Amino acid sequence: DEIGYFEPDNNGILRFNSIKERIPEKYRSLEDVWDIEVIDSTVYFRSVNKIYSINPASTDVYDPEQSIDFLKKCGSELYFNCAKTGLFTINEGEPKFVENSQLFIDKLIVSVVQLDNQLVVFTSDDGIYVNKDSRFQPWNNTINQFFSNKEIITAELTADQHIAIGTALHGIFLFNSNGLAIQQLDKKSGLQNNNILSVFSEDEGGIWIGSSNGIDYIINNNKRYIFPDGEQEGGIYDIAVHNDQIYFATNNGLYFCKWKSTYDPLSFEGFKSVEQSSGQVWGLDTIGNTLFMGHNEGGYIIEENKAKKITQDAGYWRFIGVDNNTKVIAGGYNGLSLFERINDEWRFIRRFEGFSESSRFIVKENEKRFWVAHPYRGIFQINFNETYDSIYVRKYTEKDGLPSMLRNHVFLVDGLPVFAGESNIYRYNNESDSFSIDKDFEALLGSKDRVLRIFQDPEKRIWYLTENDFGYFEKDKNLLSTQLEKVSLPKLADKFVNGFEALHFVENGHIMLPTESGVIQVLNAGQTNSTIPQAVISRIVLLNHKDSTIYGGYVHSNQSTSPLITGLTKFKYTQNSIRFEFFNAPFSQGEEYQFNPYIEGIDENNSNWTEEAYKEYARLPHGNYTFTLEARNKKGDIGPVSRVDFSVEPPWYQSQLFQSIYVIMFFLFISGLILIPRSKYRKQVRVLKGVQEKSDDEIMQLKNEKLESEINFKNQQLASSMMHLVQKNEVLHKVKKEAERLKKYVNEPQAEKELRKLISLLSNDERLDEDWEKFTYYFDQVHTDFLRRLKSQYPKLSPKDQKLCAYLRMNLTTKDIAPMLNISVRGVEISRYRLRKKLELEGDKNLNDFMMNY
Structure with a gap:
């Protein structure tokens, strides 16, 4: 339900322009648009039951209030058929009834053509008629009889004045102007389908065919397909x-x-x-x-x-x-x-x-x-x-x-x-x-x-x-020469029977080519129809971007070529992957061009001919480029060259702004080379000093730990020695007691005298005093003259008090001290109390801590 036209923009890309708003509102419901024809500056198109005409000045709608079968331009006139009225032509914008065309009431007209200044009318299933002397009569009785059981869908006059008739189930039939059948084209001949829906003839001679399965193209109608064994198609x-x-x-x-x-x-x-x-x-x-x-x-x-x-x-x-x-x-x-x-x-x-x-x-x-x-x-x-x-x-x-x-x-x-x-x-x-x-x-x-x-x-x-080509050379005087003209027919190269390739020559340059399925007869195969090729760029696409078509190949009516092609096109660095596509030879020539695309400085070989109609460049460095395209036909003729100048901008990190930033960064870098080492040196000096101080502290700590360890070891030795002395004194004390007990039972004076000597020897006061002197000597060596300093500061301390102070310095418990002083645990507590008094310690101070820190 839309009507409009496509027009290229400045980049050659087609853009749709709707003209629906030009239609009066009451007629805008178009339903289906079937036929579109252009005469001068007026566009005509047909819906199911109306004909619209639009030109720059006005829009008109013709409503016959009945169905319209077709709309077709024939020569300089426009024809349409109303099912209940007959055939009409549009003259100076007004419908005009074609005289005696009431013959076609309730007949479905599918096409009209102008042949030898006579109007030929094609109906779907009621035959073909020609207008002679303002009267319609059957064009050819034989042809009408032939089509009596075949439904005609469309008909078209070809460039060589032949009539192409498309049918529903039998393909296309070609007739000359005298009504002589020339050829039938159907699925056996290579068409995709026998149900023909439309036919269009080019001025160059080619015929486009629309069928139920797709679109076919007949090149100059120069091929015939022959199947001698019928349906077997061997x-x-x-x-x-x-x-x-x-x-x-x-x-x-x-x-x-x-x-x-x-x-x-x-x-x-x-x-x-x-x-x-x-x-x-x-x-x-x-x-x-x-x-x-x-x-x-x-x-x-x-x-x-x-x-x-x-x-x-x-x-x-x-x-x-x-x-x-x-x-x-x-x-x-x-x-x-x-x-x-x-x-x-x-x-x-x-x-x-x-x-x-x-x-x-x-x-x-x-x-x-x-x-x-x-x-x-x-x-x-x-x-x-x-x-x-x-x-x-x-x-x-x-x-x-x-x-x-x-x-x-x-x-x-x-x-x-x-x-x-x-x-x-x-x-x-x-x-x-x-x-x-x-x-x-x-x-x-x-x-x-x-x-x-x-x-x-x-x-x-x-x-x-050859494996990839088929063609011929013109022979001159029975001698081969590199100057011979080579004519390539590459589209036939793969049609031969593999391993049994054969070729049959017919008069007038025709050839018959045996294939795996039937025979292809090629008319005028030995005649060249190549024209000078045109190297034309059809599209430019950016490969690394969406919506990447930047040139579509079309040119606006007021331009001879696109400014994108003639000027310098600039691409960002992120657009440096580009694909160029080219127009190939027109279908009517029956050949494909070879192309030589290249960019100086990028392509190593500037003569690399290929049949691929495109060239891709990936990740082009920034700079200015000229893309050059040459094209040649099968005869080797090279046409005019096309060129596109373009440039790829530098990446952001190579722009002028960033180059200035790079200069500043360079000077900052040089300054950094001078200043940073100095700062680093000072920092390293500070770090080294800190490390040295830390090392000294650690060494001192290690020395103290070692000294403390040695002191603990000496304390353990002193404690062990004292325990040994205590144990020895206890034994001696028991022996003394036992000797005193035995003295009571001795009556002999001599024996009693000996016992008293023994008791005297066992007297431990003198021994203990002697042992204590040794102990104090070693103790002061370990504890930095502890006892000497203590006696000097507190002269009132008795020897027993001094011993208690030494034992407390050694961090011995009350239980350990009791046997060393030869008193009970309670006695040690009383001695501790008396010692605090002599030292004049306050009540909140710990006696052990005092001794350890003295």
């Missing part, structure tokens, strides 16, 4: 014309029909099968007045469209006449055989001994020398004796100049054999009995693509088939 292996009949060798047998360069699809009787020929047919050769057929079952001749077997064994490929065509050399599955015409009958004479290789690729150099190429066993020279009784065979391999034993083929060019190997074309040198590369063919075809076949047509043109 592979075709050879073609021959003999006695006004054309024969097709298929994998389903041999088929024929009467030979014509064109066939009327309305009256063509179809192909017939040759009797006794069913099965795989390999080849057809005309020798004299006889047509020979190589067949999987053996060798045959064709007489009165019947196959007659002339061999006893199976498997024959080709037949070549010798001795004024009275004899035939046949190449078969198992070597070579001789046939001879005796009493008007061809008879098998012999199989030649000494050679049993399959001989599918065989050519005749002269009456006595043949060449056989085997795809994987080498090349053989076959020499016959004078009477064709025996042969001499010479085998050639890599030792004789061939590239290898594989993929070898032999062909005739100007009656001389040429040989194709895995690479290049070779010639045989009779003097050296070896092979060498043919420099002329190498210059023409190169050495990259392997040559599959070489053909020569009646006009002496050389046709070639």
Whole structure:
């Protein structure tokens, strides 16, 4: 429910512009828009029951209040049909009834064309009519009878004044202006579907076809598709014309029909099968007045469209006449055989001994020398004796100049054999009995693509088939030359039967190409229609951005070219991945251009021709660039060059602002090189001093810890010594007590005297005093003159008090001290109390802490 037009913006991208607002509001419900036509500056379009006309000055709506079948421009006039009224034309903006067109009331008109100044009207299922002397009458009774059971959907006048009629189920039919059927195009001919919905003819001759399955294009209508075996659509292996009949060798047998360069699809009787020929047919050769057929079952001749077997064994490929065509050399599955015409009958004479290789690729150099190429066993020279009784065979391999034993083929060019190997074309040198590369063919075809076949047509043109190309060279004076014109037909290169490539030449430059499914007849294949190519950029796309089309290839009506193409285009650094796309050759030329796109300084090779219609550049460095595009056609003609100047801006970190920042940063860096080391040195000095101080503290701490450890060790030794003394004194004290007890029971004076001596020795006061003196000496050494300082400050302390002070300094418990002082625990507590008094300690001070810190 929309109507409008597309118009390119300044970047060549199409933008939609609606014109619906131009339509009066009551008519804006368009439903479906079926036909759009333009006459001068006025646009006409049809909905189901209305016709709208819009021009810059006004908008008009014609409402006949009934359905409208079609709207079509024919010449300078516009026609439409009302179902209940008849045919109308629009003249000076007003509908005008076409005289006597009431004939078409309740008839569905699908199209009109202007042919030889006469209006031809096409109905869906009521025939075709022509307006003569203001009256409508059937255009051609034969044609109307033919279409009586076929529904016509559309019709169009082509650029060559032919009429193309599209049908619902039968494809397209082409007629000339006299009503003669020229061709039928349907699914068998390559269309996607037989249900044709629309036809459009180009001024250049091409025909666009809209079908239920998609869009097809017919290039100059120069192809015919032939299926000799009908619905089987088998592979075709050879073609021959003999006695006004054309024969097709298929994998389903041999088929024929009467030979014509064109066939009327309305009256063509179809192909017939040759009797006794069913099965795989390999080849057809005309020798004299006889047509020979190589067949999987053996060798045959064709007489009165019947196959007659002339061999006893199976498997024959080709037949070549010798001795004024009275004899035939046949190449078969198992070597070579001789046939001879005796009493008007061809008879098998012999199989030649000494050679049993399959001989599918065989050519005749002269009456006595043949060449056989085997795809994987080498090349053989076959020499016959004078009477064709025996042969001499010479085998050639890599030792004789061939590239290898594989993929070898032999062909005739100007009656001389040429040989194709895995690479290049070779010639045989009779003097050296070896092979060498043919420099002329190498210059023409190169050495990259392997040559599959070489053909020569009646006009002496050389046709070639490589792995990637097919075409021909114009031949001049029977000599090859690098100046020959090369004409490439690459779209046909992949149509041949793989391994059995063949080509049949018809008069007027037509060729017939056997394929895996039927035959393609190409009209005027040997005529070039190339024009000077135009190198035109169709689109520029940024690869690393969404909505990335920056140039769409279209030009506004008031511009000759887009300013984006003629000016300097600037891209940000983030837009440095770019894709350029190119317009290819027009469809009507039936060829594809080759392109040479490059940027100086980026592409290493400025002569890299390719068939790819685009070129991508990823991550271009910043700078100024010129993209150059060249195009050439299949003849090698190079047209005008297209160029686009553009620049990629530097990344943000290389802009002028950041360059200034970099200068400032550089000076800051230099300053940093001077100032930072100084600051770092001072910091390191401070750190080292701190480390040294910390080390001194740690050393002092370690010394103190060591000293404390030594003191603890000495204290332990002193305590141990004191305990030992205490234990010894306790023992002595017990012995003394026991001696005093025993003295009571001794009556002898002498014995009593001895006991008193013993008791005197055991008196521990003196011993304890002596031991104490030693103890104080060592104790003051450990505890920095503790006792000496204590006696000096507190002279009133008794020896017993001093001992208690020493034991408290050693951090001994009350329980440990009691035995050392030879008193009870209670006695120690009382001694501690008295000591506090003598030291004049306050009540909140701890006696142990005082001693430890004194």
